[in-house]
Amino acid sequence: MFGRRKVVSSRPVAERNQFSTRIPGADTLVSRTQQLAATMALPAASSYHSLNVHEDGAQALQALRDMIDGATHTVDLCTFVFAHDGIGDEIAQSLKRRVRDGIRVRLLVDGVGAYLGGHPDFSSLRAEGVQVVLFVPPLRSSLRGRTNLRNHRKLVIADGRWMWCGGRNLAAEYFEADAASRSGRLPWIDLSFDLQGALAQQAQQQFEQDWKFASRDAFPVPSPALSQAAPAGEAIxxxxxxxxxxxxxxxxxxxxxxxxxxxxxxxxxxxxxxxxxxxxxxxxxxxxxxxxxxxxxxxxxxxxxxxxxxxxxxxxxxxxxxxxxxxxxxxxxxxxxxxxxxxxxxxxxxxxxxxxxxxxxxxxxxxxxxxxxxxxxxxxxxxxxxxxxxxxxxxxxxxxxxxxxxxxxxx
Incomplete structure (x- = not known):
């Protein structure tokens, strides 16, 4: 309600205009959307493949397990809520196991969402080598006046090439019908997906920016190769x-x-x-x-x-x-x-x-x-x-x- 709601400064008109080169193609909703996105300095459209739309929580959870278990170098997770329940505890154990396998694992949880999740045991994750950062914790952040600006993003990336995204927090009600029924409520319906390709590289860069902001620490990653045309068999x-x-x-x-x-x-x-x-x-x-x-x-x-x-x-x-x-x-x-x-x-x-x-x-x-x-x-x-x-x-x-x-x- 009070204070600024942006952590970046306005872009001068001249700088904004450099992004306004017309996107080639017919005057369609797609071209207009990409053109408008370009004027706001958003990453250009990029290719992806192997889109998996999760029909329900069971499919979403299995896709998440497959990503974590299949990673060969890195696993990065960003979530609003990381709950201290059956799902959160399972994911926590998986992250610890992957660290023991030599995988670098980072977990970024919103500072308010962490409390909503029932105080998960982040200390045990850190003790096992999982890097855990809270995004602007309300009582301990140096960013005074910004604690109402919450990180609601949900994103998991494996090896910078495979991304999982959607509305699901890492909590039982988003995945398990059993957990919801035990509480006397119908299970929640949510939508998530996973995909692979250059678009996942863009998601990796977005995670890096959020991680750097929250932790004041940057981990360099290669810039994604962006293009307007998809390779054969890939979508945009x-x-x-x-x-x-x-x-x-x-x-x-x-x-x-x-x-x-x-x-x-x-x-x-x-x-x-x-x-x-x-x-x-x-x-x-x-x-x-x-x-x-x-x-x-x-x-x-x-x-x-x-x-x-x-x-x-x-x-x-x-x-x-x-x-x-x-x-x-x-x-x-x-x-x-x-x-x-x-x-x-x-x-x-x-x-x-x-x-x-x-x-x-x-x-x-x-x-x-x-x-x-x-x-x-x-x-x-x-x-x-x-x-x-x-x-x-x-x-x-x-x-x-x-x-x-x-x-x-x-x-």
Whole structure:
């Protein structure tokens, strides 16, 4: 609410213009997105292969195990929550074992998320040789005034060539149906993926930047070879880092641009929907233009205040013709697909905290076949959803919602 929300300075116009060379190709959503990303100095689109979209927590966990066990040189993990539970403890033991195998292992955990995870035993990890750093711990950080800027990125990289990313924290409810059922709750639904190639090299560089910021220590890695054309058999994707370490509000800018130029369909999945007025307007205008706008979210999330704050926006959306779908269980996935030409998948929610305060990481997918895989995953989840029905609200409810929206940055 107070203080600066950026840790980098604004870029002069002349410097910004050096990134504005026009991306070759037709005037498509893909070319416009890449052009806009270039003006914000984001890494150029790069190639990847072997995309694995995790259908559920079991597949996501197995992919994570395979990455850690298959690494031959390095394993780097960045997460918001590293829980002291069955999943967190299993991963911790795997990391210790890989250190004993001679693998360099680093673990970057958000300073607030570490407390949310039930105080995992980082000391035993360090004793075994795992390098552990907390990102801006709120009570011990020298970066005073920045403790509200949290690292919400979730990223695992093996050998700088294989990346795992998405909405899942390293905690049982994101992977195990058994853990959720023992607590009396339905298991959470989330979306993650892994892939290999040059795009993973870009992710490695992003991890290095976050590690250097949090630890004041840099580990040199080769710069990734970036190209606009994919090798034969490989697709093109783009790493979209968003947050205080970016001059621009990168993801927010790309979302606005995509929503305003959308022509056919917008599919969005988010656990929390508390948009600012401009983002909400871009979605309502798309719906009024005849674009099919579908928003999938949980009927009841794990953040009660966010659930209360979302209703004004949902009423405006549905009044414009958008369709809002409620799942009877918690869905924590973060995905936006526009016209099946662009998919943004990763860690950012459609709320002001994710878009303006948190360090977030999304991947822009441009390959039609891969976008369709994500779209089909969303449609499968939507099968069990019910349509949101807006209801009239009284004066006091309007006032309460207004207060919550005013505090949206903190939700």
């Amino acid at each position: 994707g783009q790493l979209i880092a968003s947050g205080p370490d970016q001059v621009d509000d990168t993801l927010y800018t790309l979302l606005l641009s995509g929503f305003f130029v959308s022509r056919r369909r917008i599919m969005a999945v988010t656990p929390y929907f508390v948009p600012d007025p401009t983002l909400l307007m871009s979605l309502t205008l798309a719906a009024r233009r005849g674009v099919a706008v579908d928003l999938l979210m949980p009927k009841k999330s794990n953040h009660r205040l966010a659930d209360l704050a979302r209703h004004r926006a949902l009423r405006e959306l549905t009044a414009a013709g958008a369709r809002v779908w409620f799942l009877p269980r918690m869905i924590h996935a973060k995905a936006v697909i526009i016209d099946e030409e662009l998919a943004l998948i990763g860690t950012a929610n459609l709320d002001e905290r994710s878009l303006f305060l948190n360090y977030e990481l999304m991947v822009a997918f441009y390959a039609t076949t891969d976008i369709q895989r994500f779209a089909q995953w969303i449609e499968r989840q939507q099968d069990g959803a019910v349509a949101y029905q807006a209801r009239p609200v009284g004066l006091w409810r309007e006032i309460a919602e207004g207060l919550l929206i005013w505090l949206a940055f903190q939700l």
